[in-house]
Amino acid sequence: xxxxxxEQIERFMSGQVRCWNNHDKAGLLALYREMxxxxxxxxxxxxxxxADGWLVIEEMFDxxxxxxxxxxxxxxxxxxEAAVHHRNCIVGSSQVIESIETYRxxxxxxxxxxxxxxxxxxxxxxxxFRGFAAATTPETP
Amino acid sequence: xxxxxxEHFLHTQVQAWNRxxxxxxxxxYRAAxxxxxxxxxxxxxxxGEGxxxxxxxxxxxxxxxxxxxxxxxxxxxEAACHNRNKVRGSSLSIETIELYRFDQGKLMVRYFxxxx
Numbered sequence: 326x327x328x329x330x331x332e333q334i335e336r337f338m339s340g341q342v343r344c345w346n347n348h349d350k351a352g353l354l355a356l357y358r359e360m361x362x363x364x365x366x367x368x369x370x371x372x373x374x375x376a377d378g379w380l381v382i383e384e385m386f387d388x389x390x391x392x393x394x395x396x397x398x399x400x401x402x403x404x405x406e407a408a409v410h411h412r413n414c415i416v417g418s419s420q421v422i423e424s425i426e427t428y429r430x431x432x433x434x435x436x437x438x439x440x441x442x443x444x445x446x447x448x449x450x451x452x453x454f455r456g457f458a459a460a461t462t463p464e465t466p
Numbered sequence: 467x468x469x470x471x472x473e474h475f476l477h478t479q480v481q482a483w484n485r486x487x488x489x490x491x492x493x494x495y496r497a498a499x500x501x502x503x504x505x506x507x508x509x510x511x512x513x514g515e516g517x518x519x520x521x522x523x524x525x526x527x528x529x530x531x532x533x534x535x536x537x538x539x540x541x542x543x544e545a546a547c548h549n550r551n552k553v554r555g556s557s558l559s560i561e562t563i564e565l566y567r568f569d570q571g572k573l574m575v576r577y578f579x580x581x582x
Binding site for chain 1: 507508509510536537539540541543544545546547548561562563565569578580
């Protein structure tokens with residue numbers, strides 16, 4: 326993949342939210358495969374142990390797609406990078422996990438970093454989410 | 467740097483900015499970055515020496531902009547902020563997402579800026 330432009334980034338960013346909210350796993354993974362054919366890296370900032378990007382994205386969809394609806398608060402694209410503020414709204418409650426996420430697009434590569442803020446007085450078990458789970462082994466889901 | 471210290475710094479810089487307190491603003495940065503400050507405007511080239519950038523920002527923008535904190539997330543030794551930079555006397559605002567990494571007395575800042 327050659328140098329990516331802002332229109333391609335915008336299409337990816339809006340597309341992934343649309344696919345997530347439409348429960349379209351195939352569409353979501355197709356977007357990621359298009360942007361990251363060589364490498365997908367996903368990092369939960371501040372956590373020592375990280376996992377393979379494809380595992381993270383598939384697991385996130387399989388375990389949590391039915392639990393969350395995404396709201397886009399802001400998307401900023403500068404150069405070959407994007408930063409977004411999302412509200413991950415927990416279905417059936419008024420609780421929200423705020424996230425700020427950065428996406429750096431290279432030739433065939435995508436590096437994603439998640440900053441996550443748990444809801445105040447969470448009524449859900451946050452340990453079920455990779456981004457909040459206590460670090461035990463590299464394969465902790 | 468622990469979470470509460472990072473949070474204190476980030477709120478302090480915004481409060482000092484909004485009340486026009488240059489001394490307090492720079493004191494907060496000096497406390498957070500005694501070993502060096504780097505600032506990068508994402509998409510506009512590599513990070514550079516941060517102190518002149520900060521000085522220029524204050525000189526050019528402090529009288530014009532009031533900052534509203536939308537969200538602040540601290541994970542480990544890094545923070546991400548979504549700020550709304552409101553142009554005083556108008557309905558315009560400039561949205562920014564700002565990343566702060568604190569590392570052994572050094573502070574690396576990256577600004578994503580969305581023009582109105």
